[in-house]
Structure formats: C-alpha cells, structure tokens
Amino acid sequence: MRKITLAFILAALASFQTSATVVEIRTNMGNISVNLFDEQTPETVENFLEYVNSGAYANTIVHRLEPGFVIQSGGYQYNGQLPLDEVPTGAPVVNEPELSNVRGTIAMAKLAGDPDSATSQWFINLADNSANLDLQNSGFTVFGQVIENGMDIADEINQLPRYNLGGAASAAPLIDYDSASGEDPNEDNFVLITDIVVTDDAVVTNPDLNPTPNTLINNNNSGGGDNPSTPSDGGSSGGAINPLTMLVLALGTLLFRRRIKA
Template sequence: MIASTSASATIVEFTTSHGNFTVNLHDETTPITVSNFLKYINDGDYDNTVIHRVVPDFVMQAGGFEFTGNFPLTAIATDSTIQNEPVYSNVRGTIAMAKVSGNENSATSQWFVNVTDNSAGAPALDTTNGGFTVFGEIIAGMDNVDTITELSLCGTTPMPDYTAEQCSDSTFVPGTENFVTIETVTIIDSTVDTASSLNSVKNTLLSTATPVTPTPTPSSSSSGSIAWLGLFFTGLIALRRRFR
C-alpha cells in the first residue's frame, strides 16, 4: 500500500477555474486507492493540472497532464501502479481511477468522474477490465462538473473561449485561460469515517460478469470509449480537431 504521511483525509475540495466540487473519499473500503490519491494530493501533483478529457454523457477525466505553454500537454510524474478495488458502482457523481486497457491493476494518477450511470449497459464500467475502482463520491458541486462537460471541446479536451478555427490551426497555441485548470485539491475534513454517512451503491455485477477483453476503438460515444479511460490518452497529442 502507498501510504499518505500528511493526512488521512476523507473529504477533499477541488478548486478549478470553472467552479469547485467536493468529494467524500471511501478511506476504509478502498484504502489502497485512497492512500494513493492522497499521496498525489499531499505532494501537490494535482495542482495546476487540467481537465484533459470530456466525453459528454459519460466521463470527465483529469489527473494526468498540465499545460506548460506548449503542445503537447505535459504528463505529470506518477508513482507505482496500485491494486484494483472494485467495491462500489460507477454511478453518476462517483470518482474512479483510470487505468490501462487490459490491465486491471494499472491505475496511477489519473481519475475520472462518472457524469451518468456507467455501471452496466454499453460502458459496463463495473465489470470491464476487472471493474473500475470507485473511491469516492461528489457531495457538492456536481453542477460545476456538469457545466465543465458542456463546454466546447477541441478533440475531447474542454477548451473555453477557444474557437473551432483556432482548434484546427496547427500554428495556434492557446493560453492557460483556454483550459479548465484544477488550481488546488485541498483536504477539508480528515475524519476517516465520514463516509459512513453516505448511502453508496455497491458493485454487485462483477462476481457474475463474463470476462471480456476490451477492444480499443476510437469513438466519441460512451459505448466506444471504455478503452479511452487508459492512462495514456492518445487523442491528447493532437488536440486540434473539430469541435463537437
């Protein structure tokens, strides 16, 4: 287990350039994942990173890249991979770890918010790739997450005040104001057991699922985007594509 030496937090607040949101972590039921997440927070690794991917009606993904003035975006340093802990269901408003397709124990720094119920159906995040580990849920500010997912996209990256012409111009470089920036992630309640007040949805599908090897196929729909939850988002290198 990767231990957090600074705090054993259960509630953290994300301060972003487009509004804040607060997450209650499942310290006691997904301890490996939470400890890993807290280490990145305590090391300041998530500060000044960007929301690098949005798929409408599917996910908002971050925790992997920062904008340093040029393309491509700069990947943040990552720690060792962690063990999967698929205890909870990938329903709307939960936060989960991204990982490499075909390797259930490959999560490092990247995370995503489920903006709809992705537990079953075509996404099947509760069962695909060993199930995606939900390690917390948003308790305030989900409206701000929804607002971010409604911004204009350049490729799959939300880029406010960035035009379609600029997106398709390979010579144009945006500014910091053209990204959704996670300015800070702050521990606001370090009481370990505050998640006991939540009525979290358990993942009950994994034990009955038929193993499936996901096929990475590029698509802008949720049904074809499971492989895009990988740590290395291939579309990020070529951000300049048409807006949706």
C-alpha cells in the same frame, strides 16, 4: 470488571467507525468536493492522496470529456505552453472494484487489459455507467463520491465544446476558444485544476452517504478489455459478516453466560 468491559466495548466500536477523507478539486470553473471511501477502497485512496499531498495535481487539466459519460483528469499539466507535461507517476495500485460506477462517483482510469495499472488519472462519472464500467477490465475502481453542488460544476464542463490537442487530449473541453485564430489555447481556455487539497480528514465524514456496491463484478468477474469509450490511462463483496456484528454477538454471548452463572 464492568469498567474494563465498558472501556473495551467503546474502544472496539471506535475502531469500526468508517474512516473517510474529503478533498476539494479546485478548478477555474468552480470547486468540486469529493468524499473519499477510505474504508472500502483503502489502497486506491492512499494512492490518490499521495498525489494530492505531493502537489502533483497542481495545474493539471481536464484533458478528456466524453459528453454524458465521463470527465477525466490527473494525467497532464499545463505549464504555459503546449505540448502538455505529463504528471510523474509512481507504482500502479491494485484494483479494488468494490463500488459501482454510478453518477457522481469518482474512479481511477487504467490501461486497457490491465486491471492493476491505475496510477494518477481519475474520472468523474457523469451518468450511471455501472452496466459498462463495473465489469470492463475487471471493473473500474470507484473510490469516492462528489458531494454538495459539485456535480453542477461537472455538468457545466460536460456542456463545453471539445478540441483535438493531440495524443490523450484528443477530446479536451475548452472555454471560449477560437480555433480559427490559429493560436494555442492558454490557461483561460483550459478547464484548469489549480490544485486538489484535503479539506476534512476526520475519522467519519458524511456518514449519511451510502455508496452503491458493485454487484455485477461478483456475478461475472470478467476481465474484458476496454471499448473505445472506456476511461483509459496512456461496497461490499458480500458474504462476510460485518466485524461490528461479530463484536455484538460475542458480547451478547458473554453477558448471557455471566447471567447463567449468576
């Protein structure tokens, strides 16, 4: 009986471990590692990984830079000439505004006034944008955090000059580009993402990370629209008892009753 109980406890504890995935955004300016929050935002992570595993992010560019705010990608590919090709997208994913848009987090872009419209485009928060993005458009879904020295690369991109390439790439950061030459930018000028790949799919990765919950959305679940600087595409909700806590309480009650009977 004791062996069965111990096996049950170990299996139950294993089921409550935080699942996570680490991906590497490989760019011509350096690589950015990101720890995804599979448990807090499962639908969004699954959606993102579908694009990753299909190779959809190969040869995409950072098509938008808002200095001190965000860098945005996932929507357009450079295949040797302009105009840029759009990344084929699937069905949109449901909004999961559980976590806060603080510096170093990665979140999904979406259509203005449509909370559940995110597809392939994502952005990295260059600053603490929680006061804006945790509420706008029912909150922007944070689904990961940049780790290691990844923000050094993001900050370098933040320093690049921007150019209007038309459409959604009206504020594209470019490297060593001479607009006076009259030539179109090429692969040496774009912040090019050669690929995004999974580098660690262990059950638990970076357990020391403590993502900041989005408390603003709980206090004011505003559906508000976007403002001009909001990323556009075209953890805990509180109050619930942690399942692990419930398990410990249940086991404690069981042991207490067994002791009484003895």
